Amino acid sequence: MNQQTVNPDQLALDTAAKRRDFRIIANLVTPGSRVLDIGCGDGGLLALLQREKQIDGRGIELSQAGVNACVARGLFVVQGDADSDLENYPDNGFDTVILSQTIQATRNPKTVLEHLLRIGERAIVSFPNFGHWHIRGSLIAFGRMPVTKSLPATWYETPNIHFCTIHDFIDLVGEVGAKTEGIAAFKADGSPLPLSRPAWLLNLIASEAMFVLRR
Amino acid sequence: MNDGPDNVALKAGEFDSEVIHFPDTQPLVLDSGGEIAPLTIAYKTYGSLNAARSNAILVCHALTGDQHVANTHPVTGKEGWWSLMVGPDKPIDTDRYFVICANVIGGCMGSTGPASIDPATGKPYGLDLPLITVRDMVRAQAMLLDALEIETLFCVTGGSMGGMQVLEWVATYPDRVFSAIPIATAARHSAQNIAFHEVGRQAVMADPEWRNGRYQTEGTNPRKGLAVARMAAHITYLSESALHRKFGRSLQDRDALTFGFDADFQIESYLRYQGMSFVDRFDANSYLYLTRAMDYFDLVADHDGVLANAFMGSKTRFCVVSFTSDWLFPTEGNRDIVHALNAAGAHVSFVEIDTDKGHDSFLLDVPELMATMSGFLSACGRARGLAEAAP
Structure with a gap:
């Protein structure tokens, strides 16, 4: 287990970002389908999907507290992480695999993404957009790694070791040969951005992005 | 228990246990090809079986454990080996569940073992008792449950050799186990x-x-x-x-x-x-x-080298537990079970508890273990429609 030290504020904010994702993901998930939520925390999303979509859900979670909370709610969750555990999941085991606000914290995002597409018919991946103007501006203006409201940890404390921008992620999707079925982008306050905007602009003003991918 | 079949005599035994005798006509056929007849099983129960007979938890003891889970041990005078886990308001709540633990076949606390009298000679079996496997132990437990008229177990749980029995239960009687908690165990005994x-x-x-x-x-x-x-x-x-x-x-x-x-x-x-x-x-x-029996345990070999085959189509809800400092049954071996269960599409949770207490952690006061057990069992109880314990 590589337990990483996580700033509690960071955790709380991550959870807020995740909660924003929940509603959108819930609308994407087919009733009765098989769903794997990687980094499922205390099982909020799985419980929601089980309640509203009667899914057959499974989770992966690193923290003991998260796993215990899930188990007590009657959810099925394996203690582990995306980097080391996904290779043991069989091909096509799930209809939808969810990686919410986590890919930037994995050691090998490309391998993780490939596993998501192998295990699930469809992958939903959301991440903080490092191309956001606030981050760019902060780096230009102060010459330091940005510490923002949505990314509050200092560079030496952050569990986020592989930041990317929306453009970077689109490149990675192309590299692993996946098809993009849908994209959503959100402002810092969580409100959705119209996708009619050009990609360069989204990459500048979205603080978070969510991709729905298929093999 | 007075409701066993006619051909089964029940009496209080010399080991402060309930004792069930299976006559020659009901032999235990062993993996080795031999059989044991007559067969005796000594067991303890705690709590009471509900009307639907749906709240039974079978506790499987480890190598040097026995059926005295939660009572004063008749030989040592000490508390039962899992009295922290089993009892009123404990994670395995005897106000809610009917708990059964039987001394394994081959043991020495009242069930047929090498110290029992061989009816053929009138002397203790000694090494004339055929070798026993974990599956033989489980088959004997199934005979006991048949006699107690318990078709489906709400849960089967145990650590170490007890965990091996849990896995064997699910593999051998997949339809008789609603939930299973194998703790600090492995699907095959390691060379070490x-x-x-x-x-x-x-x-x-x-x-x-x-x-x-x-x-x-x-x-x-x-x-x-x-x-x-x-x-x-x-x-x-x-x-x-x-x-x-x-x-x-x-x-x-x-x-x-x-x-x-x-x-x-x-x-x-x-x-x-x-x-x-x-x-x-x-x-x-x-x-x-x-x-x-533990050395011979190899659920992988028993299923053509693919552990997932042991669990294909399983409807059982699993919670696998390991401990970080357990070097006898390390996390890796427990994780192999989880991977096989995932590959078989089974419902499985896995918890690796951080403690320095080694393999014995499952017997000790480890709060995370208690929380995991009670949380998992309560959730399974809701799914099974068991009534909550009276406040």
Whole structure:
């Protein structure tokens, strides 16, 4: 287990970002389908999907507290992480695999993404957009790694070791040969951005992005 | 229990347990090809079976455990081995669940084992008892449940060799287990563990009082051999850091080294005590049989080299538990079970509990274990439609 030290504020904010994702993901998930939520925390999303979509859900979670909370709610969750555990999941085991606000914290995002597409018919991946103007501006203006409201940890404390921008992620999707079925982008306050905007602009003003991918 | 079939006699036994006898007409057919008849199973129950007979939890004991889960042990006078886990308001809540634990076949607390009388000779079996496997133990438990008219277990749980029985239960009787909690176990016994067992068996057999297993008829007892076996095994149940924390290099009732082979160190004294107290409650031949059963356990080989095959189509809800400092049944082996269950599409949770207490953690006061057990069981209880315990 590589337990990483996580700033509690960071955790709380991550959870807020995740909660924003929940509603959108819930609308994407087919009733009765098989769903794997990687980094499922205390099982909020799985419980929601089980309640509203009667899914057959499974989770992966690193923290003991998260796993215990899930188990007590009657959810099925394996203690582990995306980097080391996904290779043991069989091909096509799930209809939808969810990686919410986590890919930037994995050691090998490309391998993780490939596993998501192998295990699930469809992958939903959301991440903080490092191309956001606030981050760019902060780096230009102060010459330091940005510490923002949505990314509050200092560079030496952050569990986020592989930041990317929306453009970077689109490149990675192309590299692993996946098809993009849908994209959503959100402002810092969580409100959705119209996708009619050009990609360069989204990459500048979205603080978070969510991709729905298929093999 | 008075509702067993007619051909089954039930009486209170000499081991402060309920005892069930299966006549010659109901033999236990063994993996080795042999059979045991008549068969005796000694067991304890706690709590009460509900009207729907749907709240039974089978607890499977480990190598040196027995059926005395949560009562005062009739031989040692100590609390039952899982009294922290089983009882009113405990994680395995006896106000809510009906708990059964049977002494395994091959054991020495009332169930048929090498110390039992062989009806063919009128003398103790000794090594004439056929070898027992974990699956044989489980088949015997199934016979007991049939006699108690319990079709489906709400849960089957146990640690170590108990966890092996849990896995075997699910593999052999997939429709009879609603939920399963294998703890600190493995789907196959490792080479290292077989090696430790062999050391223990050789210690027993090297004792001149062992007499090729006929020590009962010859009026001897290989106490020293069994004590050494227990001492060696006991080390494997702990962890280096736990040993260091508990004993360090502290001396036993003395201020300086004695320059001799007396028990200078506390750890030596502790192990000697563990060894000597063990022989008062355990039979040396049972130790041979049960360690052998564990050595032979290989659920992977039993399913054509693919563990997932053991769990295909399983409807059982699983919670697999391991401990970070357990080097006898390490997390890896438990994770293999989880991966196989995932590959089989089973419902599985997995918890790796961070503790320095080693393999014995499952017997000790480890709060995360208690929380996991009670949380999982409550959730399964809701799914099973069991009534909540009265407030």
